[in-house]
Amino acid sequence: MTAVGTGRARPRDLGVQVAENVLFAVGLPVLAVGLWAVWSTRSTNRFLVGPRTLLDAFRQTWIGPAFADDVLPSVYRLLIGLFTSILLGVAAGVVIGRFRPLREILEPLLEFFRAIPPPVLIPVAMLLLGITDTMKVVVIVSGAIWPILLNTIEGVRATDSVMLETAYSFRISRWDRLWRLILPAASPRIMTGVRQALSVALILMVISEMFASSAGLGYRIAYFQRNYLIAEMWSGILLLGLIGVVLAVVFGVVERRVLRWYHGMKEVTRA
């Protein structure tokens, strides 16, 4: 990666290289789990469990009907909320970003809404919408939309003036201007917003279920905790972590695809 320490520049055996990469990737996690396993056999803390117990609990708790009853609805709401946020955030962001007076009128207001810690909107949503699935989705949207909206506005606003003039001079249609100029030009910022929205949405999915629910992942974890089902609770935390990781990976793949030009361009200018 760096210029330093490239003493061994001669091409090495491919197998060795792959083995080394794998070792680096799994070395620390394996070591950590090993230490954890050893430690758990000696620990007397009743709120911590060993990896074996955790895995058993995970299998028993989540593989089966609980997956369809608790996990899928949660994930479904999360995805609906996220996609709604992206759709609304980008659409509103384009309008506000393109129209300067509107932007100036709304800016302080939007800054304020973004600054509200999203979980405090849960009680408000419960008041206005009752305890329904719609409310949970609305809560997710009302928290996740701000980073997307504000980043889209910023990205649209910063669309290069020469690119815009090019579009005007070639009489490129409104439609093409939106899809082939403004949105692509703003896409790096939009993706930044979506990445932030991802973690906010996940937090809100969990919290809204801890508050007002009789099902769902968040409710289930809180339920296990209330009943001192420690291993099951840990398995829920693990599952949430896995969902977070999967979301991050999927996002990473999408981002790399959508922003391939951007990363390529940055690499070229850096070189």
Add this chain to the structure above:
Amino acid sequence: MRKILLGAAGLLGFLVVWQLIPTLGLVDPHYLPYATDVFGRLAEEVRDLAFWRRVRLTMTSWAIGLTVATLAAVALGTVIGMVPFLRRATHTTVEFLRPVPSVALIPLAVLMFGLQMRAALVIIVYAAFWQVFVQVIYGVADVDTVARDTARSFGLTRAERLRYLVLPTALPYLMTGLRLGAAVALILAVTAEMVIGNPGLGRMIELSRSAGDAVGLYGLVVVTGMLGLLVNVVFRFVERRSLAWHQSVLADEATR
């Protein structure tokens, strides 16, 4: 000037719309109280020391959490960022732990620490840590290779390199991380109070909700928004200053 006027007009317009919605009966005032009532209540609240005590409690756990997270992130981030071996070895672990939503740890924190502030701190620190840590790693990795080689060829020690090369480069990144971390820490400070029930603004929100006190609830939402805004503004200012300093230092070096 025009911007300020338009912005103020926007805020005013929002307040008028808010006031009109219950006035016109679009939404029951029990669920969406009048803006005037909410701000009236707020005006009362800010004269109540108990209110400020709650603000202090929330901001104390925020400040402690952010400080602990930042110190840990800077220490770990600098070490891991400077040693390529560690960077490679920790990569998967970091990528796995980072997206874990910190609220997932709330039940665990409750079991471990019950109602103490420490339960909230666990969650705040976990969330804020990654924001700062990742930026510090970026910052340390951003040290110019030429500058690094120069430093080596002049025989600067590790400590000197850290002091004169790595820290100045990483500082703006750190400030960005700090801004992001501060916002996240506030979200979780309030969330923890709502869910765990340790005292502060968050618990007050939960209490207002369970007492059916919509006016108080909306007032507190406004207050948390203001706090969030304050945190954003202050940290953005600090970040901008640090960037300016950074660039002016570079310019200085160039003219010398």
Add this chain to the structure above:
Amino acid sequence: MPDGRPLLRVEHLRKVYASGRGEVEAIGDISFTMDPGELLCVVGPSGCGKTTLLKCLAGLLRPTSGLVEMEGSPVTGPSPAMAVVFQEYGRSLYPWLTVRGNVELPLRHKKLSRAERGRLVDDALDAVGLLQSARSHPWQLSGGMQQRVAIARAVAYQPDVLIMDEPFAAVDAQTRADLEDLVRELHLTRGISTVFVTHDIDESVYLGQRVLVLSNSPTRVQEDLAIDLPPERDQLTTRALPRFTELRTRVYEQIQRAKRGPVPSSVDARPVRPGPQARDRTDGH
């Protein structure tokens, strides 16, 4: 355009920008005409409003007063009969599209069959010698090649007038010479009418059939000079011709005079409110 009417007619064009500290006159009074198939170079000192003039021609800016007429009808907005090549190729090509995508984009709203569109794109890319880079992204190409893409895009658009705004100001000398020859070649083989704005005197003489020298503040046409060099030109021999040197000297003198200020004999020179010199971003180097 067999009827002998001018292709482009500019009459008493004036452009005043309203700025915070009063009005700034970018163009005082410009009049000229251009015939079909002509290659017209516009030169002038830095900050004389060349880019403003060009934007008025292209319909990107509305003149304060005066008239721009294209084939007998006034230009009120971007016209399908014109294509612009901007100086900043890096900012006028879209990095998320391939070379082919960039060239094809302006054709999408023209009512063409897919095959016809493909043929136009291929033809334009071939003309600038970039057919084999069609699937690359602009940022993967060198600066000169990127400007070729921009030229191909303009050519594929099949304009009646090609407007080029200091297109080669940001490329190195060798590339620049190649690109100049490309413009000459396109003009000769395809007969595209071209308005070429530059601040480079040699370039204007080498490229143009006619050179329009603009004066500074208020901007007017200082001189309209026909370039009577042979149509077949090349970098070595043409530039070595004594006539080339004469013309070059002539333009140079005019520019020096232009820089010194308004010509006293100017009838139209109107008093202008004092203010900072109008400077377009693109002219400000």
Add this chain to the structure above:
Amino acid sequence: MKKATALAVLTAVAIALTGCTDSDATDPSPGTSGDLRKVRVAALPISETAALWGGIKAGIFREQGLDVEVVPAQGGAQAIPALLNGDIDFAIGQPFGPFRADLQNLGVVIIGNYASSYADGDDINAVVTSAKSGITRPAQLAGRKVSVNSLGAAGDVTIMAAVEKDGGDPAKVKFVEVAFPDAPAQLAAGNIDAAWVTEPFITQLRKRGDVLVVAPYQATVPGLTTLTTITSSKLKDSNASLVADFSAAMKKTLTWAKDPANEKDLRQAIKDNLTLPEAVADSVRLPAFGWELDRAGLEQLATLAQKYRVLDRRPDFDRLIQQQ
């Protein structure tokens, strides 16, 4: 410009702060607090806690040499871990908290009762439905959506028992979790068919025309305890005198609270500690306070819980219940 703004804000704050009130401020404590032992007690922020607040204000705990701090807990879920790691010394909560803690051998003991429901007359909790639902008796709850504040606790267990007793199928009741304050709105919106609520919501709902279906405690285990006093076995073993003194004070407090002469003080305590509307605080029905545990009732509750598979085992009552 910036400085001016900052100055303006400061001035505004300063003006706002002059003439401040302090709603948290407690009355200056009479007598010395020098040799008082500090005790932290977790309690729910509900009107039932009035007895504890009132007892403290009346100085009953101080007489026993105790300086009590009431820690508001969201529920047993937070209180019991806090109890176990020594963050608090005692907790007042529903019996299912200690039941479950005992099943996990966490070392929790119930040292006394706190409040119970009424064996006859209006009870302190009930299942309420809207008039148009057509539900009039417990058996009709089968197949309907009924809300309780916390699943897997005394609410759903006694409702299922009441349904079965009335000839309905308890397994067919669909329980959902809705906090008491949210239940009226949910009921009105039709998201649930019936709601199990406490006071003041029973009164509030009946006033708007909703109907009472059943008081499940009264219908199944009359006079069932609602809140118990718990501590950790560790504290009980290591500091028996503290537990004994606290128990003595609690006993006195609950006796004091039962006396109708002190009702005014109780209602004042509610107003001081909760943000309830004045009228509600004056009318809310208070439970039957008392220190003596009804072990038979608790065992019956556990039996029902086992029957309806809310608990998979039976708590060890000899270990769990240690009446002081």
